[in-house]
Structure formats: structure tokens, C-alpha cells
Amino acid sequence: FTGDSYRLNQAIKREARAHMDEKMPYKEIMTYEGEAYLLYILGDRGKLLGYAVNLSQYFVLRENMQLVISDGEGNILVNQGDMLLEEEAIAQKLRSNTERAGLMYMISRKDLEGENLRILLVHKDEKLAFWNQMEFWLLFILIPLTAFAVLWNVYRFVKRIIYQPIDHFVHRLTEMKKGELPENFGEAGKENQLEEIRLINEKLDELITEMGKLEQERYEKEKEANAALLQYYQLQVRPHFFLNCLNIVASLLNENDVDTVKTMIYAVSRHFRYVFQDSDSLVTLAEEIEEVKAYCNIYIIRNAMPILLQIQLDEEDESYQVPILCIQTFVENSIKHAVSKNRVLSISIMADRIEDEEQRYVRIRISDNGEGYQPQRLEELNRPVTQFQYHSRQVGVDNIKYRIYLLYGERARLYFYNSPTGGAVTEILLPREENEHTDNR
Incomplete structure (x- = not known):
């Protein structure tokens, strides 16, 4: 509370004395100087213990905004700010659990942890009415x-x-x-x-x-x-990933963890520069590996869970050019599906040179120690992608497969299988001639 703490304490004491004789614990919404507080009181033999939570601080109330606080049954307890929506309309939105309030309104929602309360902020914006x-x-x-x-x-x-x-x-x-x-x-x-x-x-x-x-x-x-x-x-990115990173940075700043904030900002900026770099489609293996390390650092800081990253890459192969994000996508896939609280996630990346049917390849293998691919998923992954298709989920793997097809045609190969010792394995075979004579970086 940024106002007069003394007066706020006096108001809370008056409210507590007025309800000493009521059944304990006592809980209600108290309004003080235009702000709503959740007041919780325990009492025994004339002694009171409790707390007050400023519910108005969850959202900043400005012009063309309406703050509504309701209980779990949808009953409105506090209604502040500009009256943009009638109580009946708000109650309907609460019962239907929707975040749409009409073509000119937006609703932000926050459930108060540990309490059966819901806070909503209704925002009116004329620009949303495009027909006007x-x-x-x-x-x-x-x-x-x-x-x-x-x-x-x-x-x-x-x-x-x-x-x-x-x-x-x-x-x-x-x-x-x-x-x-x-x-x-x-x-x-x-x-x-x-x-x-x-x-x-x-x-x-x-x-x-x-x-x-x-x-x-x-x-x-x-x-x-x-x-x-x-x-x-x-250039396809996931906006919520970056928003989560920014929220983590804000949380670390509140805890004054400056060293971790610096590491997080460097990793996120490195990831941004890499994804949005001025490149046609190819990067070196060394650059792709550095991006994988930056992405893993972001995950470790964000989730406070370690990752054992093992990389086997010869110095002569570091300058080999590969499609951008061709390794990072499968590493991200392993982090998403192979992570477990019962073991430390281990991801291995290996690159070498092989020959198959008189064709020279650079082979890139990404493996993890997870549960492996499901049989149905393996069948989908090993199916070739030769044309653009939109998928609402797991779009990254199909993106990489289609980009590799556009760049190399049928000369490149991708294999997906489960390791006999457990874990998912992805192998990418790229023709060496394509990169040995390519300068479009």
C-alpha cells in the first residue's frame, strides 16, 4: 500500500472491532479510499489475527476501464471505475467463463490464489470496432x-x-x-x-x-x-515464449538477482538476434550450436531445472552450412516432451560425415533420454512433407522438414526412431555438395 499506512491500519481496526462478535474466521471485501481490500480475520477470546490484501493493485485502473471483483459463484462484490458493462452482462460473462465482452471491449482476468475470488478488468477501445x-x-x-x-x-x-x-x-x-x-x-x-x-x-x-x-x-x-x-x-516465433521470459526477468529484478538477470537477458537477446538475423536460409553448424546453448540457458533459468547438453562436433565441420533452426527445433522438441522430474534431461548432439549409395552426407543426430516417440507419432514424423500445410500444433518439425525439402529436394533425408536404450532419436542427412558450393549466407 503506497498511501497513509496509519490511516489504513485504523480503518482495518475499526472494521475488525465491528465484527468481533461474528463467527470466525471472518472474511469480507473492504473499500478504503477507492481501493478494495480482502479482509480476513481470526479471533479467539478477544484476540484478533488476520491480513488485508489490496485487490486493486492487481490491475492499474485508468480511463475507460472497469474493475470487477467476484466470488467463485459469480456474485459481484466490488465494481469500480467507469461503468462500461452492466452488472447483469458481467455476471453473464462470469458464468460463461469467457474473455470476450463485445467487439469494442477486452477483458483481463486474474484468479486470486488461495481464495475463491476472481478479478476482472474491462477495457474499452474504439479502435477494436473496425467498421467505424x-x-x-x-x-x-x-x-x-x-x-x-x-x-x-x-x-x-x-x-x-x-x-x-x-x-x-x-x-x-x-x-x-x-x-x-x-x-x-x-x-x-x-x-x-x-x-x-x-x-x-x-x-x-x-x-x-x-x-x-x-x-x-x-x-x-x-x-x-x-x-x-x-x-x-x-522467422516463425512463439510470442508467449518471449513474454514468459520477460516476466521471469521482472520477477528476478524484484528479487535483486542481478547476475541471473544478466544471464537471462543475454540468452534471450542472443536468441532474438539469431532468429531475426539477416540471412537467406543457411547458417554454420557452430552458429546453430551456439543458439541451442542459448535456448537451453533460457529454459534452465525459466524452469529452474538442469539440462545435460552433450555436443560432439569436429572442428572441420563447424563451418558446414545448415538450415537455420534445424537443430534447435528438435532440441526444443526434446525439452518439451522428454523432461521429467524423476531424472535429469540429457540431450546429445553429434555431427559427422558419411557416404551412402555413392552420396556424401553430413549426418546430424539429436537424441535424448526421454520415453521416446509414440508409434503413431513415429509414423507421422517419417512421412515426407513436400508441400505447405498448416497445423495448429507441432508446426516446428513440419516447418524444418519442408524447408529442407525446398532447399535440397529428395537428396536430403530425415529419420526418426527410438533408441534401443530409450529416448527419441532424430537423424538429418544433408548432401555435402550443396554446402560445399553454396555461398548464400
Whole structure:
């Protein structure tokens, strides 16, 4: 409490004396200077013991905000701030356990641990009503008009370049085949006919050249689309992961743990720089391993659980280029599914060179000491991914598989299996020639 502690104590004492004769323990919501307090009192033989919790400090109440405190049955105990929603509407939201309060409202919710209380903050924002924004209607009108204009120009271009020459050519060939020639055709007419055929052939050559250009442009567009898709996969992040990291930093600052805060900030910033770096799609093995270490440090600080990370990488392979996040994704997968309170999580990363069917590979193996893959999951993982597919969960593994397919085609291989001694194993085989002659970093 940042106000006058003496006056607050006096108010609590008055409230306690007023309820000394009531059944103990006594609990109620007390309002003091515009703030709500949870008052809990134990009493025996004239002696009182209890505490007061400032419930208004859970949220900062500003303009266009409404603070509501209710019990577990949905009964409203405190209603402060601007009256944005009626009590009946709020009660309905509490019963339905929803966080949506209409197109112009947002609701933040907090359950008070150890007490059967729920705190809600209703926030009104006119910007959420998109239909009231001029930009929405401007886009709503301009997009169809622009699309119509583009389609109309495309239609005119195709008709002028393709349909008209072909139609004229077919028409003239039909006339020649039927022998429909003018009466005064003669030798001059035959020469004119030959000249017309020559002109038609020239037009056809121009048409074929133009079609070749269009095909080349289509290929370039597909190439750009694949590059954009690669970038989308590369830059995909999980916002809640970073929010959790920031919350941990804030908690450590409150505990004055400066050294741990520094380590956490360095690891998170290293992870940010790596994910959002200016790169086409490839990084060195050494850079990918450093990213894995930074990610593991974040997890260790965030969850206070150790990770035994074993890395076997020859110095000559450190400069080998691999798709970004191709190792970190599977390490993250092991942390998510193999961690257990009964054992220390151990993750092993090994890279070496092998030859298989006259093809030289760099093999990367990621393994852990968890329970291993489920049979159904193994079947899904070993199924090739050759086209973009959206999945609401486990999107990272499919992202890596599809990016590797776009980069190397069918020359690269991925194997997923369980180790005989326990734990999940992932093997990535990348063709060495692809990296030995690649400079696009």
C-alpha cells in the first residue's frame, strides 16, 4: 500500500472491532479510499489475527476501464471505475467463463490464489470496432476496384497477344483450304498470299517468344514465392515464449538477482538476434550450436531445472552450412516432451560425415533420454512433407522438414526412431555438395 499506512491500519481496526462478535474466521471485501481490500480475520477470546490484501493493485485502473471483483459463484462484490458493462452482462460473462465482452471491449482476468475470488478488468477501445474506421471502408472499396482493373488489363493483354493472332491465322488457313480466293487472284494474288503467310509466321514466332517470356516470369514468381515461404518458416516465433521470459526477468529484478538477470537477458537477446538475423536460409553448424546453448540457458533459468547438453562436433565441420533452426527445433522438441522430474534431461548432439549409395552426407543426430516417440507419432514424423500445410500444433518439425525439402529436394533425408536404450532419436542427412558450393549466407 503506497498511501497513509496509519490511516489504513485504523480503518482495518475499526472494521475488525465491528465484527468481533461474528463467527470466525471472518472474511469480507473492504473499500478504503477507492481501493478494495480482502479482509480476513481470526479471533479467539478477544484476540484478533488476520491480513488485508489490496485487490486493486492487481490491475492499474485508468480511463475507460472497469474493475470487477467476484466470488467463485459469480456474485459481484466490488465494481469500480467507469461503468462500461452492466452488472447483469458481467455476471453473464462470469458464468460463461469467457474473455470476450463485445467487439469494442477486452477483458483481463486474474484468479486470486488461495481464495475463491476472481478479478476482472474491462477495457474499452474504439479502435477494436473496425467498421467505424475510415481505413476499413477505404480498403473495402479500393481492393475490389483494383482487382477488377488488374483483371481487365490482363484480359485485354491476353486477347491482344494470344487470341487475335491465333484466330486470324486459323481463319486465313481455312480460306486457303477451301480455295476461297478472289476472281482476279492470279500470280499477284499468290505472291500476296505467300507474303501473308510469311507475316503470319513472323507473328507466330513473336507469339512463341512472348509465351516464353511469360513462362520465365511465372518461374521467377514461383521462385520468389518459395523464397518468401522459406523466410516465413525461418522467422516463425512463439510470442508467449518471449513474454514468459520477460516476466521471469521482472520477477528476478524484484528479487535483486542481478547476475541471473544478466544471464537471462543475454540468452534471450542472443536468441532474438539469431532468429531475426539477416540471412537467406543457411547458417554454420557452430552458429546453430551456439543458439541451442542459448535456448537451453533460457529454459534452465525459466524452469529452474538442469539440462545435460552433450555436443560432439569436429572442428572441420563447424563451418558446414545448415538450415537455420534445424537443430534447435528438435532440441526444443526434446525439452518439451522428454523432461521429467524423476531424472535429469540429457540431450546429445553429434555431427559427422558419411557416404551412402555413392552420396556424401553430413549426418546430424539429436537424441535424448526421454520415453521416446509414440508409434503413431513415429509414423507421422517419417512421412515426407513436400508441400505447405498448416497445423495448429507441432508446426516446428513440419516447418524444418519442408524447408529442407525446398532447399535440397529428395537428396536430403530425415529419420526418426527410438533408441534401443530409450529416448527419441532424430537423424538429418544433408548432401555435402550443396554446402560445399553454396555461398548464400
